[in-house]
Amino acid sequence: MADATQAAGLPELLAARPALSMHARDGLCFEGVPLNAIADAHGTPVWVYGAGSIRARYAALTTALEAQKLNVHVHYAVKANDHLAVLNIFRHLGAGADVVSLGEFLRTQRAGIAAADVVYSGVGKAPVELAEALGAGIGQINVESAEELEMISAIAGRMGCTAKVVLRMNPDVDAGTHEKITTGLAGNKFGIAAQDIPALYARAASLPGVEPVGIALHIGSQILSPAPYAEAYAKAAAMVRALRTAGLAVSVLDLGGGLGIGYGDEPGMPLAAFAATVRREVGALGVRLLLEPGRYLVGPAGMLLSSVILEKQAGDKRFIVLDAAMNDLMRPALYEAWHGILPLGAAQLQNPVSPADIVGPVCETADCFAKDRPMPPMAPGARVAILDAGAYGAVMSSSYNARPRAAAVLVDGGHFHLITPRQSIAQLWEDEAVPA
Structure with missing residues (x-):
């Protein structure tokens, strides 16, 4: 947990987030709504999402792309936050979706996103999942292997339909991010080695039930510099040209996602520079461009509210024990991820500070949000x-230690709405059965 690399203090964290404000009476507010009011109404821990923040971030991204005269269709990466209320916002914004499971695909359908606007990614799509998606008219399947291509052809052939597929190329590019969220290196499980793409694309063109339409790539998550994208997109452009030289039709280039955000007071991915990179490397290919951001759109638009159970002093070590835990927010335990933490009380920002480990009550040493x-x-x-x-908050949560899942609230237009009720303790076992 790289706290030492994050210099942001409490005032800096607040100043870096325009959607947050501190009021002398109401305390910390998000999009104009006092967070204490949400906690009073729905308890803690509770997830809070801001519809206005999501819309603003989507607008900033699309505006940057349009400034480069790029026509890029945004497909929101559902794995980042799959709540129906969040998906509904993206549907109204005109976004498509990128899914990696049948459950995610059916969530997009429940939210009203057209199947034709959904891209199905992922290294292990089961036959039953593919059949369901094809039957619904999914717009694109990103193929991860030769074996998967043959499976799709067989399923589509039996169903009497044609699957539009793109081949996911592994460009062997180091995105410079955490090893657990890199996806574009040769040693990762994702994608097809670049040298194997031409032969496999030609094979796809000859198979029944599939229509190869392009190339996809995705090099990782939480990327903060355009440089890795420049390298990967240059390789993708070269591949498109090589396929066309071989007489193969290429009409789609799926650019993946991974745009990073600032978790302290540092900036995230510079959108203007990223858009310029896209324009320079692939803008002249004459293909339909797709982009699959997730974290960039929803990460800063959400937070987890928690209450202090107690402060514990152990020798010279200070612990602040919260009622939220690693079962709620897994990222610090899983990735050593850093999250800013702000008190909700206005007076607390004026009080002297001292170092503390901020931890949860789960019986794991890894249940620590900050050191x-x-x-x-x-x-x-x-x-x-x-x-x-x-x-990657609520979507990764669990009921470990028999802890019920937290409630979730959506802030929109100065009001807040409960979008997921708190799970009760009895609901933890209501579907279980004990044999006689």
Whole structure:
């Protein structure tokens, strides 16, 4: 957990987030709504998402692309946050979706996103999943292997339909991100080696039930510089030209996602520079461009509210124990991820700070949100917001230690709405059975 690399203090964290404001009476507010009011109404831990923040980030991304005269169709990566309320926002914005499971695909259908606007990615699509998606008229399947291509051909042939497929090329590019979220290196499980693409694309063109329409790539997540994209997109452009030289039709280039955000007070991916990179490397190919962002769109638009159970002093070590835990927000335990943490009380921002480990009650040493984080005194019942948790937060949560899943609230237009009720303890076992 790389706290030492993050210099942002509490005032800097607040100043770097326009959707947050601190009011003397109401405390920390998000999109104009007091977060204490949400916690009072629905308890803690509770997820809070901001519809206005999602819309603003989508607009910033599409505006940057349009400024480069690029026509890029955005397919939101559902794995970042699959809540129906979130998917509904993207549907109204005109976005498509990128899914990696049948469950995610059916969620997009429930949210009203047209199947033709959905891309099916993922290294292990089961036959039953492919058949369901093809039967619904899915727009594109990103093929990860020769074996999968043959399977799709057989399924589509039996169903009497044609699957539009793109081949996911592994460009062997180091995205410079955490090893657990890199996807474009030769040693990763994702994609097809570049040298194997031409022969496999030609094979796809000859198979019944499939129509190869292009190339896809995705090099990782939380990427903060356009440089890895420039390298990967240059390789993709070269591949498109090589396929066309071989007489093969290429009309789609799926650029993947992975645009990073700032978790402290540092900036995220510079959108203007990223869009310029896309324009320079692939803008003249005459293909339909797809982009699959997730974290960039929803990460800063969400947070996890939690209450302090107690402060614990162990020798010279200070612990702040929260009612949220690693079963709610897994990222710090899984990726050593850093999240900003702000008190909800206005007075606490003025109080002196001292280092504290901020931890949860789960019986794992890894149940730790922050180490040696400068924090003011936090009495039992005081509340905090764990910031930038709108992506890979609730979707990765569990009921470990028999802890019910947290509620979720959507803030929109100055009001807040419960979009997921808190799971009750009894619901943890209501579907279980004990043999006689």
